[in-house]
Each structure stands twice: as structure tokens, then as C-alpha cells.
Amino acid sequence: MTLSTQTISQAVEARADRIVETLSRLVSFPSIVMNDPRQAGPGERDCQLYLQQRLEAIGFTTDLWDPDGPALLEKYAGRPGANKGRTFDGRPNLGGTLAGSGKGRSIMLTGHIDVVPPGPATHWTSDPFVPMVKDGFVHGRGTVDMKGGVACMLMAVEILKEIGAELKGDVVFTTVVDEEIGGMGSLAMVDRGFKADAGIMTEPTANRIAPLCHGILWGRIVIDGISGHAELTPNAWHAGGPVDAVQLCRQMLDGLDILNRRWMYEPRKNHPLMAMPNQIIVTQLHVGEHPSSMAGRAEITIDVQYLPHEKDEFGLGGHVKREIEEHVAALCLSDPYLRQHPARVEWILDADCAEVPADHPFVETFQGAVAAATLDPALAGFGAHSDIGLPTGLGNTPTVNFGPGDPAQSHQPNERVSIEDLVACTKAIALAIYGWTNLEKA
Known part of the structure; x- marks a missing residue:
């Protein structure tokens, strides 16, 4: 029937x-x-x-x-x-x-x-x-x-x-x-x-x-500063003084915004069925150790999108990982401290598309x-x-x-x-x- x-x-x-x-x-x-x-x-x-x-x-x-x-x-x-x-x-x-x-x-x-x-x-x-x-x-x-x-x-x-x-x-x-x-x-x-x-x-x-x-990457950008007393006049970092990881974190967040603005107009970061371009979304911040100490470390957790045509030979987001790693490295070159102590990207998860x-x-x-x-x-x-x-x-x-x-x-x-x-x-x-x-x- x-x-x-x-x-x-x-x-x-x-x-x-x-x-x-x-x-x-x-x-x-x-x-x-x-x-x-x-x-x-x-x-x-x-x-x-x-x-x-x-x-x-x-x-x-x-x-x-x-x-x-x-x-x-x-x-x-x-x-x-x-x-x-x-x-x-x-x-x-x-x-x-x-x-x-x-x-x-x-x-x-x-x-x-x-x-x-x-x-x-x-x-x-x-x-x-x-x-x-x-x-x-x-x-x-x-x-x-x-x-x-x-x-x-x-x-x-x-x-x-x-x-x-x-x-x-x-x-x-x-x-x-x-x-x-x-x-x-x-x-x-x-x-x-x-x-x-x-x-x-x-x-x-x-x-x-x-x-x-979308494919999704979870990553952690780790920035090592040098902790010190937040209320005292600091020495220069190259003379043993502190380096505020909060300030370095701000610089890195601004740099991620630059990449997001670039991706908005790149054809490879857009798809006609997707309402928005690929994005790097900051989902977690862990900065500092004590209320009266300059932060000695910052961790920025990111959620990154990629499209099927961006997949690497393993069917994952390896190309996009390298793109972000290179961008973070370039951002570090613009700061005298980070030039010598660059931030690093640790990848947590790669979910395919x-x-x-x-x-x-x-x-x-x-x-x-x-x-x-x-x-x-x-x-x-x-x-x-x-x-x-x-x-x-x-x-x-x-x-x-x-x-x-x-x-x-x-x-x-x-x-x-x-x-x-x-x-x-x-x-x-x-x-x-x-x-x-x-x-x-x-």
C-alpha cells in the first residue's frame, strides 16, 4: 500500500x-x-x-x-x-x-x-x-x-x-x-x-x-609576563622588573580583532550558505595570580571556525592553525618584550566539518x-x-x-x-x- x-x-x-x-x-x-x-x-x-x-x-x-x-x-x-x-x-x-x-x-x-x-x-x-x-x-x-x-x-x-x-x-x-x-x-x-x-x-x-x-578549533594563547608588586614603581623589565601580562593580553586581543576584520572580506573565510564569516571568538580569559600583584601569566582561550574547503590532508584544520600561529608570532614582533618572550598557541581540540x-x-x-x-x-x-x-x-x-x-x-x-x-x-x-x-x- x-x-x-x-x-x-x-x-x-x-x-x-x-x-x-x-x-x-x-x-x-x-x-x-x-x-x-x-x-x-x-x-x-x-x-x-x-x-x-x-x-x-x-x-x-x-x-x-x-x-x-x-x-x-x-x-x-x-x-x-x-x-x-x-x-x-x-x-x-x-x-x-x-x-x-x-x-x-x-x-x-x-x-x-x-x-x-x-x-x-x-x-x-x-x-x-x-x-x-x-x-x-x-x-x-x-x-x-x-x-x-x-x-x-x-x-x-x-x-x-x-x-x-x-x-x-x-x-x-x-x-x-x-x-x-x-x-x-x-x-x-x-x-x-x-x-x-x-x-x-x-x-x-x-x-x-x-x-x-563549520569546523571548530579550540586553542589557548599563553603569554608569560613577569609578576611584581602592583603598587610600587617598577624597574624596567630588562633590568629585572615586572611585565604586566594584563597589558600584553590587551595587545593580543586587539591583534585578534585585526585578523577577524581581515577575515570578514576574504572569500575563503566566507560561504554563501553561512550568515557570517569565520571568526576567532575569545571564550575564556585567565589572567593574574593576586589582587596586589602584576599578572605574571595570561591565557586566552579561543574558539575558531573553519570551512570544509580549508581542511588539511587529514580532514582537519591544520592550515588554519598555522595561519593563527603565524599571526600571533607577527604580533609578538611588534612588542620588545614579546619579541624575546613570544606567546605560544596550545591547541586543545580540532572538530572537523x-x-x-x-x-x-x-x-x-x-x-x-x-x-x-x-x-x-x-x-x-x-x-x-x-x-x-x-x-x-x-x-x-x-x-x-x-x-x-x-x-x-x-x-x-x-x-x-x-x-x-x-x-x-x-x-x-x-x-x-x-x-x-x-x-x-x-
């Missing part, structure tokens, strides 16, 4: 309450990930166990496993997703496959269930892990980034099963941990062998198809499904990093971002997603699954 767009759409709309209930259940698991993954609580595992139960109930064959961080690092050292210090004890990935009847194209639905810490409770108007439905929105940590998308992709498959949709191609479902601290969960998922002819990663895109994301061509058959099929769900089928860029580079590059699964919610709500207090967005996203994904998996495999 062939199902019409109207039949699928109406089935989704009739189950809006269940979509909300599913998201609320996912939010109730405090699946927080920390910079040190050993500090993660049981929320990630509990959330994955819940999803596993839902998948198995509709016929998925599932695989729940704790990845081996050191083994992955050894195997993929220097490649995307291979990060030091990752441990996955009690932090499982989940994968599952729903077999099609045969000869259709397969699709992978993927997302992450880890969330960033909620921050001070005083910044929230409700408990971040007690989901609240109010004024047409679901409130709570992860509603946007990205349990809303996970709820939509799960419900899309469940609804298709409930209305008797026959799918010729396989549906692969994966939810990973560790995305918020570098993506090694997605690396483990691809290494495990999960792949398909095309994929949807349900990161929040305001229900726009985003076949492109990807781009699926606009004329890829899946992108065109998905645009049709999005239009049928009465959403805007125009393509857009995803300004932040997402894990689409790992399934797209390493896993040979061309994967696009598409999910509910305003991406600007990510990581903010009082995170919320509209029920209207959730229903529309579920509808588009269900239509895409049905349309794509019933195309004969190339």
Missing part, C-alpha cells in the same frame, strides 16, 4: 502529544557531559536505555556499547574525532537497524543525547531537568540541543510503523554521547560500522536543511519532503560545529543537519522549543524516510 503525503502528515499531527511526551521523557534524564568525561553521571546511560527500549518495541535490532576511547585514539590518531583523555565507562552509544523489505535506499537518523551543564540555577525560571510545557513550548535543558531532534526522529519512525508504511530500505538509528566535548562518540559510531546511503543529523536548524557546518553538495540526490529528495511539510526547502548553513563530518567523510554516509528549534537557544538557560516546530520536523523526517527508502537502491 502506498501512503499519501496527507496520510503521513495527518498521522504525525494526530500524535503531537506523544511527540511532546517523548521529548519530555528525554529531557528528564540529566545526561550532562563535562570537559572531564569521568565526571559524567548516569544520565547518559539511562537515556540510551530508554531509547533502546523504544527502538526494540518497533522491531529494531539494537547495539548498546561503551566505546573504547584509548583504542579509538590509537586507531585514528590525528584524524577527526580522535581526542585524548576520553573514557566511556557507563557512557554508551546506541545504534539500531530496522530492516527494509529490500532494494530500497537506506537512511541513517543520528543525534547526540549528551547536554552541556545548565549553569547557575538562578538563571533558570524552572528546573532544567523537569520538563515544562507552557504557552506552546517545551522547556528544559536539551530541548533544542538536541533532544528535540532525537524525539522527532524516533517518533517519525514509530508513526510510520503504526500506520503500516512499507519501507524497502533500511532505517539506521544512532544516538551518541561525547558530542559536546569533541565528537568521539560519533567516531565510535562510524567505527562500529553504522552507515547508510544518506543521513539526517537532527541538530537544531529551525527546520532548515543545512548540508554544511563537511559539506554535502546541493545537487546530491538525497538533498533534493529531502527538499521535496520539507516542502511537502509546508516548510522552507531552501538550504542554509549550520554556523556551529556538528558531527556530520564523521559519517559523511569516514562513514561514506552523506549527512545533513535538520532539526527543530532556534539554534541560538543552544546552551542557554531557559532553553525551549515550540511544539509547532517539533510536529513540523517529525512530519518532514517521516516524509523523507518514506520517500528515500522506497527509491530503488542505485
